[in-house]
Amino acid sequence: MMECVLFPLDLYNDSAHYALTVFRKQFLYDEVEAEVNLCFDQFVYKLSEQIFAYYKHLAGSIMLDKRFRAECAAMGTRFTYPVANRYETLLKQRHVQLLGRSIDLNRLISQRVNAALLKALELAVARFEAGDITGIVELNGLLEVNRLTHKLLSRNLAMDDFDDMWREANHNVLAPYGRVTLHVFWELNYDFLPNYCYNAATGRFVKCRGIFLSQPVQRDKPPQMAYHYLWGSKALNIANSSIYNQYSSFVGAPHFKAISTLLGYQGIAVVMEELLKIIKSLVQGNILQFTKTLMQAMPKQCKLPRYDYGSTGVLGYYQAQLNDIVQYPDARTELFHNFREFGNALIFCLLIEQAMSQEEVCDLLQAAPFQNILPRPFVKEGEKLEAKQKKLENKYAALQIVTNIDKLGSAKQTLIAREGDLLTRERLCCGLSIFEVVLNRIRTFLDDPIWTGPAPVNGVMTVDECTEFHRLWSALQFVYCIPVGENEFTVEQLFGEGLHWAGCAMTVLLNQQRRFEALDFCYHILRVQRVDNKDEVVKGIPLKRLCDRIRRFQVLNSQIFATLNKYQKTSSGDVDSQPVEHVRCFQPPIHHSLAATNQGHYYRPDQLRQSGNSANNIGILAHDYQHQ
Numbered sequence: 251m252m253e254c255v256l257f258p259l260d261l262y263n264d265s266a267h268y269a270l271t272v273f274r275k276q277f278l279y280d281e282v283e284a285e286v287n288l289c290f291d292q293f294v295y296k297l298s299e300q301i302f303a304y305y306k307h308l309a310g311s312i313m314l315d316k317r318f319r320a321e322c323a324a325m326g327t328r329f330t331y332p333v334a335n336r337y338e339t340l341l342k343q344r345h346v347q348l349l350g351r352s353i354d355l356n357r358l359i360s361q362r363v364n365a366a367l368l369k370a371l372e373l374a375v376a377r378f379e380a381g382d383i384t385g386i387v388e389l390n391g392l393l394e395v396n397r398l399t400h401k402l403l404s405r406n407l408a409m410d411d412f413d414d415m416w417r418e419a420n421h422n423v424l425a426p427y428g429r430v431t432l433h434v435f436w437e438l439n440y441d442f443l444p445n446y447c448y449n450a451a452t453g454r455f456v457k458c459r460g461i462f463l464s465q466p467v468q469r470d471k472p473p474q475m476a477y478h479y480l481w482g483s484k485a486l487n488i489a490n491s492s493i494y495n496q497y498s499s500f501v502g503a504p505h506f507k508a509i510s511t512l513l514g515y516q517g518i519a520v521v522m523e524e525l526l527k528i529i530k531s532l533v534q535g536n537i538l539q540f541t542k543t544l545m546q547a548m549p550k551q552c553k554l555p556r557y558d559y560g561s562t563g564v565l566g567y568y569q570a571q572l573n574d575i576v577q578y579p580d581a582r583t584e585l586f587h588n589f590r591e592f593g594n595a596l597i598f599c600l601l602i603e604q605a606m607s608q609e610e611v612c613d614l615l616q617a618a619p620f621q622n623i624l625p626r627p628f629v630k631e632g633e634k635l636e637a638k639q640k641k642l643e644n645k646y647a648a649l650q651i652v653t654n655i656d657k658l659g660s661a662k663q664t665l666i667a668r669e670g671d672l673l674t675r676e677r678l679c680c681g682l683s684i685f686e687v688v689l690n691r692i693r694t695f696l697d698d699p700i701w702t703g704p705a706p707v708n709g710v711m712t713v714d715e716c717t718e719f720h721r722l723w724s725a726l727q728f729v730y731c732i733p734v735g736e737n738e739f740t741v742e743q744l745f746g747e748g749l750h751w752a753g754c755a756m757t758v759l760l761n762q763q764r765r766f767e768a769l770d771f772c773y774h775i776l777r778v779q780r781v782d783n784k785d786e787v788v789k790g791i792p793l794k795r796l797c798d799r800i801r802r803f804q805v806l807n808s809q810i811f812a813t814l815n816k817y818q819k820t821s822s823g824d825v826d827s828q829p830v831e832h833v834r835c836f837q838p839p840i841h842h843s844l845a846a847t848n849q850g851h852y853y854r855p856d857q858l859r860q861s862g863n864s865a866n867n868i869g870i871l872a873h874d875y876q877h878q
Contacts, residue, residue, distance in 0.1 A: 253339035255297075259348055262286045266349050286349055294355070297340070298362035302403075303478035306370070307332040309398040310482030310490075313391070318493060329485055341406035360407040364415070367403075370396055370479045371419035375429050380472035383437040384501060388494040389430070390508040395481060431517035434509060435524050438598065441467045443528070443591040446501060447746025450809065453601075454502035455594070458744060506605035518602060522684065525595045526691055532592050533695045533756075540585045541722060542700055547574040548716040548725060554774050561779035565788045565796070568728060568771050575725045582729065586745050593748025596688070596755055600813070603684045617674050620649050686817045693759045701760055710836055711765060720766035723753045728771050731803060733795040747806065754810040758818065763811055772800040 262282060269278035311331045319329055343355040374392040378385045393416070400412045422428030444464035446455040481487045497504060510518065549571045555564045575581065618624070624646065627638040647653070655667040703717030712718060716725075730741040730749075741749060757766050767773065776797050785794040 252336045255340065256343070256346060259286075259290070259293075259346075262289075263347070263349065283349060290348065290353075294358050294362065298359045298366065299478075301337050301341075301359060302363050302366045302399075303482070304332055304335060304337065305402045306395070306399050306478045307482035307486070309395050309402060310486040313395050313398060314486065314489060315493060318489065322489070329489060332483075338406055356407065360409065363403060363407055364410050366479075367396060367400060367409075368415050368419055370399075371416055373473055373475045373479050375419055376470075376473045377475075379429065379433045380470050382467075382469075382498075383434060383442055384498045384505060386430075386434065386508045386512065387497045387504050388490075390512060391490065391494065392480070393512070427517050427520045431513050431520055434513065434517075435521050437467075438521065438525065438595075439528065440464070442501065442598070443594045444587065446594060447590075447743070448594060448597050448748050448751075450747055450806070452500075452502070454500040455597075455746070456500050458746075503601075503605070506601050507608070510602060510605040510609055518606070522599055522602075522688065525599065526688065529592055529595050529692060530695045532588050533692070534698070536584070536588045537592070538698060538700070540580070540588070541719070544575060544578065544581070544585075544722055544725075545700060545716075547578065548572075548722060550716065551714040552716050552721070552771070553714045554769065555778075557778055557781060559778075560782050561775060561784050561793060561797075562786050562788050564775050564778050565791065565793060568775065569789055569791065572725050572728055572771070576729055576732070581726065582741075585726075586730070586741065586749055589752040590745040590748040593751035593753075593755070594746075596692075596751050597748060599688045600685050606684075614674070619646055620651050621671060621675065622646075622650050622653075683817055689755070689759065689814070689817060692755065696756065696759055701756075710834075713769065718762055718765070719760055720757050720762040721769070723757060724766065724770045724772065726753065727803065731772050731796060731799045732791055733799060750803065750806055751810055754807055755814060758811060758814045763815075773804060776800045776804065 262285070266279055266282045266286075269275055269282055308331065311329065314329060322329065341356055341359060344357070346353040346355050371393075374389055374396070377392075378389040397412055400409055400415075403409055417423050417428070420428035420430055422431075442455070445457055447458050448455050477484050477487055481490045513521065552568075552571050555567050559567070569576070622643065624639075624642050627635070627642055629635050629638060652664075652667050652671050655663050659667070701719045703712065703715075706712045707715070716722070734740055754763075757763050779793060779797045785792075787793070
C-alpha cells in the first residue's frame with residue numbers, strides 16, 4: 251500500500267477548499283496551511299529515511315558473503331532480504347498537487363537521500379579514525395556497500411556523483427590528501443611501526459603482546475549511529491562485525507589491498523614520503539649514535555679462528571671478544587626497537603607496491619579490449635591465423651576508444667584519449683619500481699664515514715679489523731642468536747623480522763653483503779660446528795641450540811638479500827646501462843707454515859696441472875720400464 255500513501259493528503263486540499271469557499275475564513279485556511287507545511291515536511295523526512303534504510307538494507311544483503319550466509323543458514327540463523335516495497339511509484343511523482351502548489355516529490359527525496367548517504371560516508375570515515383589501521387578493510391567494505399546503495403538509488407533518484415560525495419566526506423575536494431590518508435600515516439607512525447612484528451612465513455604483521463617500547467595510542471571514541479547508516483540492519487551489523495573482526499588481529503595482504511584502493515597514487519606517495527623522513531631520522535639519529543658508541547666497544551681485531559680449535563673454542567673466543575656488546579644494556583631494547591621501526595617501514599613500502607602491482611595488472615587486463623589488445627585466437631588445422639585475428643578485431647572495433655574518438659570527437663578529445671591510452675599502456679611496461687626508488691633514497695642517508703670505516707690497510711678489504719658496519723651487525727646478530735630462557739621473550743616475539751630487514755638493507759646498500767656472509771661470526775661458528783658436531787654448553791650457552799638459531803637466521807638473511815638485490819638491479823633492459831662489477835685480481839696470500847716448503851713460489855693452476863701431468867707420465871714410464 252506504499253503507493254497509496256499520498257491519498258490522505260487530499261484531505262488537506264478539501265479542508266482548504268471548504269475554508270475558503272464554504273466558511274470563507276482566512277484564519278482557517280492559514281491553520282490548514284501551517285499544518286500541511288509541518289505534516290508534509292515530516293512526511294518527506296520519514297519517507298526519505300525509510301527509502302534510504304530500505305535500499306541500504308538491500309545493498310547490505312546483496313554484499314553479505316555468500317559462504318558466510320550458507321554456513322549461518324546451516325546452523326539455523328538466516329539473514330532475510332528486505333520485504334519488497336513499491337517505492338518506485340512514489341519516486342516517480344514529480345507533480346504532487348497540494349494546496350494549489352505543484353511539488354516535485356522526487357527532488358525533495360533526492361536531496362534528503364543524498365544528505366543521508368553523505369552522512370553514512372562521513373560516519374564510516376569517523377569509525378575508521380576511532381580504530382587502528384586494521385579497520386581499513388572494514389572501511390573498504392562500508393564504501394562498497396554505500397556505492398551499491400548509490401547505484402540502486404540512482405535508478406529512480408537524481409543522485410550526486412558517488413566519487414564526489416566520497417571526496418567531500420573524506421575532505422579531499424581541494425586538499426591533496428584526505429582524512430583516510432592522514433589517519434593511515436598517523437597509525438603507521440604511532441602504532442604500526444613501533445608495535446607490530448612481521449613474519450614472512452605468513453606475510454603478516456602481528457602486534458607484539460610482550461613489552462611495548464612506545465607510548466600507548468589515544469584514539470577518539472567511535473561515533474554512535476543508526477543501523478541503516480552502517481550495514482543496513484541490526485542482523486547485518488552483527489554479521490559483518492563477526493566477519494571483519496577476523497582482520498583485526500593482523501595486518502596483511504587484505505589490508506594492503508584496501509590501502510592501495512582507498513589512498514590511490516597520490517595518497518600512497520604522501521605516505522611513503524613521510525615514511526622516508528622517519529627512516530632518515532632513525533638512520534641519522536638514534537641508529538647512528540648507537541653505532542658510534544658500539545664501534546668503540548668493538549674489539550680492534552676479531553679474527554676467524556681455525557677449525558682446529560673446534561666449535562666450543564670458537565664460541566668461547568667470540569664470547570670473550572664480544573662481551574662488551576653482549577652486555578650493552580640498550581642493545582636488546584632501544585637499538586633493536588629502532589631497527590624494527592626502520593625494517594617495518596621498509597617492508598610496508600615493499601608490500602604496498604606489490605598490492606598496487608596486482609591492482610595495475612587487473613586494470614590492464616580489463617582495459618585490453620578497449621586498446622585493441624586481443625588474445626591470440628585458437629586456430630584449427632587448415633585455418634589462417636591472420637583471417638581469424640582480423641575477424642576478431644572487426645568484432646571489437648566498436649570498443650576502440652582512440653579510433654572512435656579520432657573519427658567522431660574534437661581535436662582536444664582526441665589528444666586526451668591518446669594521452670590516456672599511452673598512460674594505461676605504460677603503467678607496467680616501463681618497469682618502474684617504487685621500492686627501488688625507496689632503496690636509492692635510503693642509500694643517500696648512509697653518508698657518515700662510520701658506516702664504511704677507513705680505507706683497508708692491505709689495499710683490498712678489511713678482514714680482521716672491526717671498522718665497517720657489517721662487523722657491528724655480525725656482533726648484534728651474535729647477541730640475538732644466543733638462546734634465551736623459558737620465560738624470556740625472543741627477538742622474534744619482540745621485534746619480528748623488521749629487525750633483520752633493517753640490518754640486511756643497510757648491509758646491501760653499503761655494498762658489504764659478501765663480506766658479511768664471508769666473515770660473519772655466527773656463520774663461522776655454524777661452519778665449524780657442522781664439522782665436529784659438538785653439543786656442549788659453553789659458559790651457559792648451549793651450542794646446538796645456538797647453531798639452530800644461527801641456521802634459521804642465515805636462511806632468513808639469504809631471502810632478504812635476494813629480495814633486496816632483485817630491486818637493486820636497474821629497471822632498464824639496456825645492457826649498457828646495467829651496473830658493471832669491477833673485479834681486481836690479487837696474488838693469494840701464503841700461510842707462514844707453508845712458506846718454507848714451497849720456498850715462497852706461487853704456481854699458476856695451469857702450471858700445477860702441467861707439472862702434475864709430467865709426474866704422472868714419469869710414473870707411467872717407470873712402471874712400464876719395470877715390467878720390461
